[in-house]
Amino acid sequence: MAELSFKDFASDQEVRWCPGCGDYSILKAVQRALASCGADPANTVFVSGIGCAARLPYYIESYGFHTIHGRAPAIATGVKLANPELNVWVITGDGDGLSIGGNHLLHALRRNIDLNILLFNNEIYGLTKGQYSPTSRIGTTSPSSPGGSVDNPVRPGAFAVGAGATFIARGIDIDQKGLPDILTAARAHRGAAFVEILQNCIVYNKDVFDSVSSRKTASDHQIRVEHGQPLLYGPDQDKGLRLNTKTLQLEAVQVGAQGIDEVLIHDETNPTLALMLLNLAPPLPTAIGVIHRRQAEPFEQAFWNAKPRERRQRVVTLLHQGNLVDHRQSASSESAADFR
Amino acid sequence: MPQQLAEKNSHVVRFAGDSGDGIQLQGQQFTIASALAGHDLSTLPDFPAEIRAPAGTRYGVSAFQIQFGGERITTPGDTPDVLLAFNPAALTVNLPHLAPGALIIVDDSAFSAQRLRRAELTANPLEDGSLNDFNVCRVDISHLTLEAVKPFGLGAKDSARCKNFWALGLVLWMFDQSRDAAARWIQAKFANHEAVRNANLAALAAGHAYGETAELQHVLSQHPIPEAPLESVAYRTITGAEALALGLTAAGELSDTELLFCSYPITPASALLHHLTGLEEAGVATFQAEDEIAAVGAAIGASYAGKLGVTSSSGPGIALKTEALGLAVAAELPLVVVNSQRAGPSTGMPTKTEQSDLYQAVYGRNADTPVPVLATRSPADCFATAIEAVRIALRHMTPVILLTDGYIANASELWPIPDIDAFQPIANRKPTAATAGGVWEREADSLARLWAVPGDARHIHRVGGIEKDIETGHISYDPANHQAMTDLRAAKVAKVADHLPEQAIEQGVPGGLAVVAWGSTFGAVYQAVKEALSDGLAVAQIHLRHLNPLPPNLGELLAGFAAVLVPELNSGQLATLLRDRLLIEVAQLNQVSGQPFPVAAVKAAIAEHAPVRLVEARRKEAANSGASKRIRRG
Ligand SMILES: Cc1ncc(C[n+]2csc(CCOP(=O)(O)OP(=O)(O)O)c2C)c(N)n1
Ligand code: SF4
Ligand SMILES: [Mg+2]
Numbered sequence: 023m024a025e026l027s028f029k030d031f032a033s034d035q036e037v038r039w040c041p042g043c044g045d046y047s048i049l050k051a052v053q054r055a056l057a058s059c060g061a062d063p064a065n066t067v068f069v070s071g072i073g074c075a076a077r078l079p080y081y082i083e084s085y086g087f088h089t090i091h092g093r094a095p096a097i098a099t100g101v102k103l104a105n106p107e108l109n110v111w112v113i114t115g116d117g118d119g120l121s122i123g124g125n126h127l128l129h130a131l132r133r134n135i136d137l138n139i140l141l142f143n144n145e146i147y148g149l150t151k152g153q154y155s156p157t158s159r160i161g162t163t164s165p166s167s168p169g170g171s172v173d174n175p176v177r178p179g180a181f182a183v184g185a186g187a188t189f190i191a192r193g194i195d196i197d198q199k200g201l202p203d204i205l206t207a208a209r210a211h212r213g214a215a216f217v218e219i220l221q222n223c224i225v226y227n228k229d230v231f232d233s234v235s236s237r238k239t240a241s242d243h244q245i246r247v248e249h250g251q252p253l254l255y256g257p258d259q260d261k262g263l264r265l266n267t268k269t270l271q272l273e274a275v276q277v278g279a280q281g282i283d284e285v286l287i288h289d290e291t292n293p294t295l296a297l298m299l300l301n302l303a304p305p306l307p308t309a310i311g312v313i314h315r316r317q318a319e320p321f322e323q324a325f326w327n328a329k330p331r332e333r334r335q336r337v338v339t340l341l342h343q344g345n346l347v348d349h350r351q352s353a354s355s356e357s358a359a360d361f362r
Numbered sequence: 363m364p365q366q367l368a369e370k371n372s373h374v375v376r377f378a379g380d381s382g383d384g385i386q387l388q389g390q391q392f393t394i395a396s397a398l399a400g401h402d403l404s405t406l407p408d409f410p411a412e413i414r415a416p417a418g419t420r421y422g423v424s425a426f427q428i429q430f431g432g433e434r435i436t437t438p439g440d441t442p443d444v445l446l447a448f449n450p451a452a453l454t455v456n457l458p459h460l461a462p463g464a465l466i467i468v469d470d471s472a473f474s475a476q477r478l479r480r481a482e483l484t485a486n487p488l489e490d491g492s493l494n495d496f497n498v499c500r501v502d503i504s505h506l507t508l509e510a511v512k513p514f515g516l517g518a519k520d521s522a523r524c525k526n527f528w529a530l531g532l533v534l535w536m537f538d539q540s541r542d543a544a545a546r547w548i549q550a551k552f553a554n555h556e557a558v559r560n561a562n563l564a565a566l567a568a569g570h571a572y573g574e575t576a577e578l579q580h581v582l583s584q585h586p587i588p589e590a591p592l593e594s595v596a597y598r599t600i601t602g603a604e605a606l607a608l609g610l611t612a613a614g615e616l617s618d619t620e621l622l623f624c625s626y627p628i629t630p631a632s633a634l635l636h637h638l639t640g641l642e643e644a645g646v647a648t649f650q651a652e653d654e655i656a657a658v659g660a661a662i663g664a665s666y667a668g669k670l671g672v673t674s675s676s677g678p679g680i681a682l683k684t685e686a687l688g689l690a691v692a693a694e695l696p697l698v699v700v701n702s703q704r705a706g707p708s709t710g711m712p713t714k715t716e717q718s719d720l721y722q723a724v725y726g727r728n729a730d731t732p733v734p735v736l737a738t739r740s741p742a743d744c745f746a747t748a749i750e751a752v753r754i755a756l757r758h759m760t761p762v763i764l765l766t767d768g769y770i771a772n773a774s775e776l777w778p779i780p781d782i783d784a785f786q787p788i789a790n791r792k793p794t795a796a797t798a799g800g801v802w803e804r805e806a807d808s809l810a811r812l813w814a815v816p817g818d819a820r821h822i823h824r825v826g827g828i829e830k831d832i833e834t835g836h837i838s839y840d841p842a843n844h845q846a847m848t849d850l851r852a853a854k855v856a857k858v859a860d861h862l863p864e865q866a867i868e869q870g871v872p873g874g875l876a877v878v879a880w881g882s883t884f885g886a887v888y889q890a891v892k893e894a895l896s897d898g899l900a901v902a903q904i905h906l907r908h909l910n911p912l913p914p915n916l917g918e919l920l921a922g923f924a925a926v927l928v929p930e931l932n933s934g935q936l937a938t939l940l941r942d943r944l945l946i947e948v949a950q951l952n953q954v955s956g957q958p959f960p961v962a963a964v965k966a967a968i969a970e971h972a973p974v975r976l977v978e979a980r981r982k983e984a985a986n987s988g989a990s991k992r993i994r995r996g
Contacts (some may be wrong), residue, residue, distance in 0.1 A: 033824065035836065064819035069663070072827075080824050080837065085816040087666055088826025089659070090689050096656035100663020100671060101816070103649060104622055108816050126659070129652040249566065330620065330645040334782065337615045337644050340608060341779050344598040345394045345543070 028053035033083045035268055044195035044222035045074060048142060051198060052111075055205035056084075066109045069098040071123055073115035073149045075142035075221070076086060095130035098137050106322045109209065112139040116157040117147045120176055124156075131185035134213040135321040138205070141178055141216070144223035145230055152226030157158060164226070178218040179300030179313065183293055188216035190296060190314040194235045200246070200310065203235060207312050213320040220308075230257025234308045238277075245307040247299060249290040249315070252282060255307050262286075263306070265298075271300050290315045366462075372401075372431020373585065374439030375533060378456045379448030380417045381410055381424040384526035391530055391547060393774055395539040396430040397599045400589030403430040406438035406958065407772045411629070411713045418480030423455045430537075432588035436740075436885035438773065440960040444536070448472060448503070451481035461795070462495035465581065467532070469503035469525070499581040501572070503529055510568035511561035520558060524565035525667055531569025536940045538586035541566055593778060595601055600777040602741035602770035603633035606700065609748025610638065614645045616749065617788035622664035623672045624649045624657040629712040630768035631676045631702040654679035658686040658699070665695040668792070668815035670752065675698035676768075677719045678708070684727055689827045690761040691731050691851060694811050696790075697761035698751050704768045713958025715769035717881050718932035723763045724910045724939060730848050732855040732950055734758070735910040737765040739884035742777040744770065747907060749785060756790040757861065758854055761811040761891070768933075769958050770882045793821060801825075802835045807861075809854040827996025842880060853867045858911055865913035867902045872922035874900025875972040878928050880909060880936055883959055887929060890964035900924075901970040909939065918943045927951060929964050 031053040039045045065083065066084035070076035072091035079086030089097045098112045112130075119127050130137060146164065148154045153166040157178065161170040182190045191212040193201040201219070208215035220231040220335045233243045245255035245263065253263040254277065262285030263272045275284055289295055296314035330336070375392070379385045386407055396403050406427040415422025429439035439463040447453035449472040461464070473488055487493055488500060516524075520638050527544065534541055544566055553557035575583065600608075614621040623646060625635040639648045654675050661671025680701045690697045703719045705711035723735045734754050738747035744766060750781045751764040766785040782817035791805065791813040801814045801823045814821030823835055831838040831845050869891055891903040904919065906912070920926055920940075928937040929951035937950045942951065951967040953959055 035824075061821055064820075065817055067667075067816045070826075079826075083822065086824035086826075087663075087693070088824070088828060089662075090685055090827055093655060093659045093686065096651065096659030097663040097666070099651075099656070100622060100624065100649075100660030100665075101667040102663075103660065104620075104664035104669040104671075105815075105817065106668035126656055127650055129656065134953045195583050219965055245574065330643055333645050334645070337608075337612050337782055340641070340644060341782065342596070342598070342609060343396060344600065344604070346779075347400070347597045347599075347776070349400070349592045349594050349597060 026057040028057050030062065031056045031083045033081050033348070035080045037081050038077065039074060042224040043074070044144065044224070045078065046143065047195040047198065048140075048201070048219055048221060051076055051193075051201035052140075052205060053082065054198070054202040055209065056082075058148050058202060059206055059209055061209075061351070062110065065107060066111070067098075067101055068111045068113055069094045069101060070113035071115070071118035073118045073147070074223070075115040075148075076113055076118060078113045082268055092118050092121070093126060094118070095123065095126040095137065095139065099130060099135050102135055102137060103322055106136070111139050112137050114139065114141050116141065116143045116145060116178070117155045120181065121156045127181075128185045131182055131187040131214050131216060133321040134186070134188050134318055137211055138208045138215045139217065140205075141218050142221040142329075143178055143218050144221040144227055145175075146227035148222050148223045148226055151250075158227075159230070162227070177300060180297060182216045183297045183300060183314065187216045187314070188213040188316050188318045189213070189219045189312070190300065191312045192300070192308070192310050193217060193219045194231070194244075194310060195219055196235055197310075204312060207315075211315065233304075243304070243307050244310045245302075245309040247288045247290075247309055247313055249288055251288055252285045253288055254285060268311070272302065272306065284324060366716060368443075370431070370443075371433045371585065371588065371879075372429055372435060373444065373537065374427065374429045374442045374664065375446070376425055376427040376442035376459065377446045377454060377529075378423055378425040378452035379526075380415070380452070381412065382414050382417065383424070383448050384523065385409075385424045385426050385448075388526040388530050388813045389428060390774075391544040392533060392539075393428055393599055394543045395534055395541070395903060396428065396537075397597065397776055398543055399537075399539045399587075399955065400592070401430040401432060401437040401587060402590040402592065402776055403428055403599070403774075403955045404435045405774045406769065408957075409713055411711070412559045418449055418451055418569060420451045420455050420481055423452045425452070430587070432590045432892050434590070435775075437889045437958070437961055440962050444533070446533060448525070448529075449481065450478050450483055450487065451554045454481055454483060461495065463497065465497045466527075467492065467499045467501060468581075469529075469728050470500040470540050471502045471504040471882050477949050497581050499578060501532070506568065506572065507565050510564050514557045514561040514564065516557055516561050521561065522716040524562050527562045528569035530567040531566040532573050535573030536582065536585060538584055541570055562810045577851050583973065584773050589596050589833045592776070593780045596851075597776045597778055599774050600741055601633070601772060601774045602738070602744045602766055603702075603772070604637055605741050605744035605777060605895045606634055606738070606748050606766060607636050608770040609745035610698070610752065611641055611644050611646050612745070612782055612785070613749045613752035613788060614670065615782070616785055617670070617752060617790055619756070619790060620647070620669045621672055622644045622647050622649060622661060622669045622695065623674070624651050624660040624664070624853050625674045625685060626654045626679060628654075628676045628679050630704055630771045631679070631700070633771055634700060636672050636701070655686060658683040658697075661697055662686060662690050662693075662695055665697050666693070666815065667692070668813070668817070670696055670698070670756070672698040672700070674702070676702050676704050676712075677706050677722065680719065680722060687733060688727055688729065688731050689760055690827075691733060691829045694812070695761070696755035696759055699761060700766065702762045702766050702768060705954065711956045713768065715767045715882065715958060716954060716956065717765075717767060717883070718935065719765065720760055720909065720932065720935035720939065723765055726959060730852065732852050733763055733910065734855055734858045735763045735765065736908050737881040737906070738770060739881060739905055739907065741770055741773050741775045743884075745777070745780065749788070750907070753788045754858055756788055757810060758808045759791055759813060760854060765881060767882050793818065802833060807857070829975035856911055856993060860916045862908055862911075862913050864915045865904065865906070865919055867919070868905050869916040870902030871900070872896055872919075874902070874924055874974050875963070875968060876902050876904050876920055876926045877929065877968060878906065878920070878926055878936070878940065881930075883929055883931060883964075886959040886961050886964050889961045890968055894968045894972065898975050899968060900974045901972050906936075909936070912943055916936070917946070920946060925949065925971055927967060927971045929959060929967060931959065
């Protein structure tokens, strides 16, 4: 088969996001990942809820189901249960996935159903014109919070750890090198894979991730994690993370001064470390990459394993179970006039 | 005052006690014995919402009523001939159900001062003359049970729990029915508990022997009942929930499509989920979702992926599914939604029955979102109705709402076991190698699009809740297209009517009063119309399975009557629907007590509204030879 290109996964639909929206880059990263895995469009399904993010399925050349607000994980669960052969993706936003649909996301993750769930986190309700969302930082000014939002934001990754997710990653919209790799890893994972993608809503929450994503500041503000490698960051990889055993918290160390020995080695199978990494907040760097991954039996394995065989006979047997009364010998059919 | 039960072809027995007394089991076992004795029957379990309410309280009373006999039985009966009451509360709560002359068997030992107080009684009804209109048979059931099970060395609590089988033995004796089925049940249930098994068997035998030997002929005697003239086929007793589960399973096989049944527990709908589990080899998988929205969502997902999604709930849960139903309509996916209606609003009375979700089913969605609606009439009818619902969903690529209710779900009756080969296979719109058209090309007689599903490289497409172009399926905000799509969705549901059988008259003749009903009132209306006809009233029974769309000939059929009466267990929802769709005048009979209609109530309404006697109606019909005299307001 000829090498696939990302263009092979572009549908015939005109993309309608705002110019400069981070969703464009994510779309391209998804298409790149699909091409690099040699995905079969006929066996690939994108299920989304409602929001700017949720429009993505229209733009990908595969099966796509744009559903209702917050319910994509539930609908995708039905798709996967009905046909485990399919490669099923869920596209959701911070409002869609963690506000109205938080319950479904929780259950998809804890069941560990084999879905690839991409949450586009722009910390705002884009489609409804910019109200603050459950991931908006305190103080976010928006049409519904002109004086700044006051409620505590939820951290998507920490939520996923709490739900018992077996794969948790974080990526950045414009990272065309790193993001396709994360998506490829999510696709390869058997079970629910959760990827939070930091996405720039250029219209309503411009550049909230700028320090993490822009070339100039990224090296100090993001830490790329890799299983088995020391947790290092900084322009010259000269900073590291270590565990303060008194506070049970991660803290930064200067590699030169205190040596590299104290720096933690990333263990993606450890959910406790994952929680710490996912909760890192400035001045500590934002963790990017596959932060947690462990093997566990996916939900649908237990499901359609009994393929119906001799189905009609099975149904006939079921009909004849229970408390049988056979009137075939005893009654005469003439006297049955008033009967059913 | 008669000293004996009247000799009749059928009898009504009501068992009542605490919810922990095993009353439902007792009733079920009596039902099986009746069926095996060749009787037709109809049952009504009537239990509280509390699982184990405090013993002896009025609100904790659980009851089970059965009518059985040697003739066609369609209701559990208005007034019990026999009430078996295990305690003062059970007696007090059920007394209003009885007509003078009924036989009351009480557990004498349960009428202590303390138990009377529990039942909020200041005097003992057995002694204060309040039962003078009845035949009262005082039997020391608890005490006699303890005596009977003493040899098996059970503790006091376990010994006392055998009293339901002791009393069952006695009632089986009264109607000359075999103890074999109950004995078999005990043997299977307590296979690994020898003492419990033997104690229950002994209690059953002792109750039976008591009837035989106690010198109580003045109140308690045997009433053998003849066999019912049943059609000569094989039957089984079946509840509505069981028949619905079997119907859905059979429909899956008839359509050669596997079913994914997705549900979240709610009374009285949960029984369907229970009955459908473990049927993978018959092509049904179940999924217990995190809530009703997820349940309908997963069912829609399954249908999107090529299996048939089915979801089920009760009114409150159906309300939660509403938005997703709109998605299924917009995406044109097959889906069956079962509503086991219960008394509302809100939590209402979860274990009590009502038919008050008809508006919700027909009208209860945002936007112009038509959905076919059908209703089952009885436990046995659930089987065929489920098949019909699946047939419509797959033929038209549409969600379908199937209405049943708490009464049908739990009640049981005799069911002639159908021959599945006699049902037409159910066609679907899945593309075959020969299919030439695209996803949005519609079949003329159903207006259904193609059921193209993931995995098929020829029909890769995207669909969703956003309005789509009528030709291409792409997103469209075009005004004319939205009009066309709205019209199409309406036309598609209207098309269902093209495939419906003509609405028939169940019994009676045109000209006089048409009693038009739907759902679980069938049995009571059947009996009431039958009796009214034999009283010489000009009345006919018309019972609807299809509520949206209505059968196409219904308007014409009703035009042949002088008046229409609509009895229903709500405040007039079918009445509104008929006025809306047919522009006719109808009279109403409404009851929302959480209980099925008594036959007598329907009969009284018929007597009030039947305009003419039968002979007169026939004469007029001959004179006018069917000319319509009904006034149409349209
Ligand atoms: C039931 C329902 N409630 C509300 C809405 C309105 N609505 C559409 S998208 C949205 C928020 C989307 O935010 P998010 O998930 O963060 O997506 P974004 O647009 O930011 O990508 C809301 C509230 C809706 N479509 N349906
Ligand atoms: S509103 Fe924001 S998220 Fe939505 S398309 Fe525009 S830039 Fe993107
Ligand atoms: Mg958002």
